[in-house]
Amino acid sequence: MSGIVSYGAYVPYWRLQRTAITGALGSGGGKGTRSVASYDEDTTSMGVEAARRAMAWAPDGRVPSLVAFATTVPAYLDKTNATAIHAALALPSSAGAVDSVGSVRSASGAIMIAGLRDGLAVLSDIRTGLPGGADESNGGDAAVALLMGDDDQAIAVGIGGADATAEFVDRWRVPGEATSKQWEERFGEYAYLPLVEQSVTDALKSAGLTITEIDHVVVTGLHTRAVAAARKAIGARPDAIVDDLAGSVGNTGAAHAALLLCDVLDRAKAGDTIAVVTLADGCNTWLLKVTDRIDGRRPAQTVREQLAICNDGLGYASFLTWRGLLHREPPRRPEPDRPAAPPSLRSNSWKYGLFGSRDEAGFVHLPPARVSMESGAIDRMELVRMADVRATIATFTVDRLAFSLSPPVVAAVIDFDGGGRFQCELTDVDPSAVKIGDRVEMTFRRLYTQDGIHNYFWKAKPAGPAAG
């Protein structure tokens, strides 16, 4: 049985106050906040951010043999989404990339596939519902990446698990629909509870443990009532039940079980046992034991620390606009061109990998150039990856005329540490607070979508804590 070698969680910068929903609609909403993917994010781009964090803390030289991506909201159908994550991580073409999409249960599948192949499981979701409904206010957006591998490298090893599967209709969404529908909630509780009991019991049996021996118990799923009932029914120690982050993040669907697992790993001690119980069309239970390798392999920023760095001033109208539920008058500017496939393939290392080229004198050209601007030498360059290099704002402007889903566009000229200048957009930033000299880091985003083609590329955002 394989274990978790490193992990990374990504909670987007924006929060919606649930009272903003009540304020606009006169009903719905509730207390606390939910996390919100920005207008320039989707499940793929958030997956890249989580995957970069997980890989930053992987043992030296560890390259996943495959990326297994799971989401309920894939950016593409027919076309694989994991390949964009693979490209943004600059993985070798010999590494695989597969999607398992459509349901929360897809996440368990991705972790299983990654575990079989020493791969990277990337679980990412953007959850919402119709305005005023519970899915809208209770949902949340986040991504998690788990690098799986041998027990001798793992920070947490799998010690048991069990599935319980059943076909019943508690929640559904046909392809093309933006939001889900649900059956009357008491039915779901009735259908789920026996499956939870079966899965948990079988898992504990496989590990030779009892429920009260488990130090951290994660119970999650989209069926709020069934999850609450399950938390009580399984008989865990009350102090072992892990907070579900409902008040600050919301339920992040396919990412949620793993997000709560990351939160546990952020503070767990060597020897701790963890149960991850996921209610989704049945129940999956995964038992883990934390190893002494955990110390020194935790990410630079814990889940809780990420939650503290946020902007909870998002207006409800912006939230609806970003999710495509409110069509606003665009500026009288032409829409951008769709990115063309052949030039995108030719510039793959730039567009996805953010590689520049460095000439013999050390001058970095962004995008990669063949001719040195210093010496004129041709093809005497080496590729250099800039995605994880930090930069300083040299100058910037706030463009109120440019086309954007969230005007104004903040554009900056940034100088990378160690050389290289690049003009790009800033994101997750207050336009009035940007200053020359501000420190920024790169983030993978979806710039826009045209003709159904998502234009993925990198932007800069205010720098957070440095990675390992």
Place this chain on the structure above:
Amino acid sequence: MASHGIRDKVAIIGMGCTKFGEHWDKSADDMLIESSQAALADAGITLDDVDAFWLGTMGSGLSGLTLSRPLKIQHKPVTHVENFCATGSEAFRNACYAVASGAYDIAMAIGVEKLKDSGYSGLVVGSPANDGTSATVTAPASFSLLAPAYAKKYGVDDQELKDVLTRIAWKNHKNGALNPRAQFRKEVPMETIACSPIVAGPLGIFDCSGVSDGSAAAIIVRAEDAHKYCDNPLYVKALSFVAGPASGPIDPSYDYTSFDEVVHSATDAYAQAGITNPIAELAMAEVHDCFTPTELVLMEDLGFAERGMGWKEVLAGTYDLDGELPVNPDGGLKSFGHPIGASGLRMLFECWLQLRGLAGDRQIASIAGGKTKALTHNLGGGPGACVSFVSVVGSELD
């Protein structure tokens, strides 16, 4: 680099320029007919007398047919030229060389742009199929990068800089108010300019040039033939055009307070024309004031002010219509308007009027004082990555 120039080898014998503005009632064809007919009439010749044509337009048509079709030109060379916002100047430069080479006796340079049919605000430029990674900022945002960089480098505070930019717009509107062909013919109070809605960075709507339709044309002959057609031709003293390596946006040493391309083209043009002290020797200059910070920086790049002193000269009125060196006496891109392919020729049109004493209400005094040379400057692209054109024309042979 050898750049010999063609000083005093060719002359302009006639020019035409339409009114610039929102010409809902005119097509590019209509404007081409109007400016070409005006230039031909000015020179006292007919279309049949012209041997070859250079047409500048960035987006209002492709190929020489864009000119030959509306004018019904009969089997003559028509070259379509495009070089961003310096397109009109580039058409002129190539027509001059064709005449200077002896290949043709009479050439026409003509520029046109029909911008107002796009249905969008601001300038719309198409691009070839690409990977979607180039920055999507608009032209005002691109040029607005000059403002904070200039202010920081020279210790000018935000309010002082805003005053300087406002004064540039105010001056060009004041000049344009005297020009019957200008798009905006109204003086605008400084408070209105300073408080106009922000477009990008510190730039308000009044810091931006007019998006307009228009056309302008010039007839060029060898200098020795000029007096056959015209008592007071203008002689071409210098033509310089450079394209930079576009490295500003990737070179950390570029500081966004200068256009290297302009410095190179100005140095080359002054050498061709034998000018050593531009502010003393030139009667006037038409410069590419696409946005107010551009005009500020150009004053230094063209040698009209010491580095870091341009803003003080602006505030002192040095470049006013009655200043030491009038800049954009016709109102500039700011109030005359900026139909891309026509703008470079429109600048020459103002030299054509001013140097020959035909500028009416806005006639500058330095001509009567004996100055005979004028400069045009036209650029395309943005800070750190542009093409630049500088010409010098004069009413006397040296």
